[in-house]
Amino acid sequence: MALKLETAAPKPTPKPVEPVIETRSLGKIYRDFWGRKKVYALKSLDIEVRQGEIFGLLGPNGSGKSTTIKLILGLLFPTSGRAFVFGKDSTDVSKNERVGYLPEESYLYKFLNAEETLDFYGRLFEMPADIRRARTERLIKMVGLERSRRRQLREYSKGMTRRIGLAQALINEPDLLVLDEPTTGLDPLGSKDMKDLILKLRDEGKTILLCSHQLADVQDVCDRIAILHQGELKELGRVDSLLKVRDVTEVHAKGLSDQAKLEIQELIKRHGGEVLSVDNPTTTMEELFLDIVRQSEDRPGHRSGG
């Protein structure tokens, strides 16, 4: 695992890597106005996010994913424990120089257009005008908003808002990217783009923390995940090893006759194995949809499939 980590990070600094994010028995209790305890949102969480990995926080609604992210960003103050980002306390403003954050919904100024939005956030990093302009240009192109760059955000669709939100998070070329539900509100195509982008950013050496309740997303992109439920950490580990079922073997074959299938089952039985199921594989809805859209882009005006 450590080996994989070093190859993924292109930066030529193979020093013993300090975790990008570290939480130490981080806990959060929501209180009402009078200070009475209302909800245990998070109980004593200990996680480490290392440089160059995509770390996923997974869990049902209300499991404490968003709370964790907000605690790490300093939007909430921990009731117990502490969170560190780049070795600095989560409430320290200066850590934000290297952090990009895409909130659950893109909360941006609706009276600004895309260019002005990126320009404004660039100014908050005290970027010189030429760099600001170059990055704005590049990010608008990257998220595919060239045609709507002069429109006020109030006119944007949800997907477009999401894109400009992402561009905003990348304006400072952050080392750590925190994404809260990155694919919500996106159509499958947009969702795919987002996931590709996340992988690409990881390959550029960025560390990514995301949370989601869409299992497919997490499975597709995350290197490691933490599963939260009712504010408690339930599982932590690499996605591939968590999902691997050791005593089950999968065989994919094409063009077999029914006779051949029967023979294979016989063979398995003879070796003391147990056949669980024999089936023609179905594709996922997402794959089907992406397939159709791609075909339609190749041949506009035709109904796909046939």
Add this chain to the structure above:
Amino acid sequence: MLFDLELMTPFWEWFTTVGLLNGVLLIAALSAIGFAVCYIVAVYLYGPSEGFYVIAEVISKFFRDDLPKTSFRRIAAFARLAFQEAIRRKVLAVFAVFVVGLMFAGWYLNPGADDPAKLYISFVMTSISYMMMMLGLFLSSFSLPADIKNRTIYTIVTKPVRPTEIVLGRILGFTLVGTLLLVVMGIVSFIFVSRGIVHYHEMEPMVANARKGISTYDARHSHTVTFSEDGTGVTDEVKSHKHTVSVREVDGKKVYEFGPPEGSLQARIPVFGKLDFTGRDGSKGDGINVGYEDTRRKYIDGASLSSAIWTFDDVAESRFGENLNVEMTITAYRTFKGDIVTGVRGSLILRSPDGKVESERIPFIVKEYQLDRIVVPSKLKGFRDGQPQELNLYQDLVQAGQLQVIIRCNDRSQYFGMAPPDLYLRAGDAPFLWNFFKGFLFIWFQMVIVICFGVMFSTFLTGPVAMIATVSVIALGFFGSIASGSLSGEIVGGGPIQALIRTVTQQSPTLPIEVGAEWLAEGIRFVDQGILGLLTVLTNALPNFPTLISTADFVAHGINLFEGLVIRHSAVTFGYLCLTTIISYFFLKTREFAA
């Protein structure tokens, strides 16, 4: 109009005696209250020692980290955003309201008023000052709460942004919007005022080569014109202005051309003196109280030795010119009606401070409610040690820069009333435009203070509540003098508990309260004094809007706004800016935006 002479205090004198002390007291009081409240909350949340540590950490963070690292470029970014927000949310519509208002006002403002310029100026300045306060209020109280409600603040505070920048950026941005509007409104209203008073007359038919004539009746008045040897004419002063008249010969006929009105738009520089009274027998006195006429004016008896004596410092020809202009507004209190048209007669005497040299009596008839102008020539008749002599004003009457002006009332059983600001020496004029500008500067101060308070309240209150809180601060500022007045006994009736008892039991406010036992009454008075003392300290901390608004009267009455006052209010405004920024910082710093 009775000016508050306290406003004429030079800046350094004010700063060292009042300003600095008030500022330090206020900071000390607020720090103590703030620390106490925060500590109680922190103890509740973290326990006594940990709580203290948490507070110390937040405070040290401010001085160690956030204040020194506050970046002007980020403040400018927020200011730009606030500006864009205001413009895109169509704040400039306020300006349209103003212009429409002016158009209608033009119909209803009475051009036949005694002093139309005064009316126009006070109308535009008062309406603009309230409009700018409203604008500041709306801009400042809703912006930050909207960001917090829409969670836009999430994307802000996760950038390397410090709370000071969020607050100062907003204050700066809204101030820019306001300034822009104020400049445009100022220009429009200057045009409105100066055009509003312009009118011309023509000559009524007059006897050939006569020295005097009468003008036509225009703008609800006419003038008497006096022609001099060289043929040019000057009108008398009606409705605070006069015209110059030039004469041309066209085809053997004389054509009279009136110039525009002169003297309506002035900025006289007054020099005030110290006022003493003498009683009927000429000995030192306090002036007579004629009852509830005016709380600040004292009266002198007619046809007696009772007099009002103003002593002026630094009287020099270089300051006042060759002829000394004495201007006064004396009120007459009549114990019999007599001939109401004639008016009450008085006389003015200039005297050296040692009393040995004095001028002849200069008689005048009091123009009640209007300015009396007396021009004292530099060469005048008078007396030295009782002997008649020709005197030179600046050489004989002025001693060590000091000069006394004595007012007596000549009519038996009539009284003259005056307060220190009622008589002043006029040290020339300042340009009217400059004074007008200074008047707008005070409107600007007001607006900035409103914005500061609005932004401060919006860091921990929702929009509408922040607005109400800001309005309360403004309103309390208006009524603050009641608390200090009750405390000093200037306002009779005592404090809130006494007032309540008096209201219920219908006791007179001028008598000590009766509650059955003297010790109880004493106790009530003691508690009342405590409440009033606290209220006075608190209201002293509030911005003094009555003073700020009253500066419009200076401009309207053609009195130059004293530069020391401008500096004083810049200092006060800057003080409020710092204070509200620091308070806002702590509210934002300790706030969980995602909660």
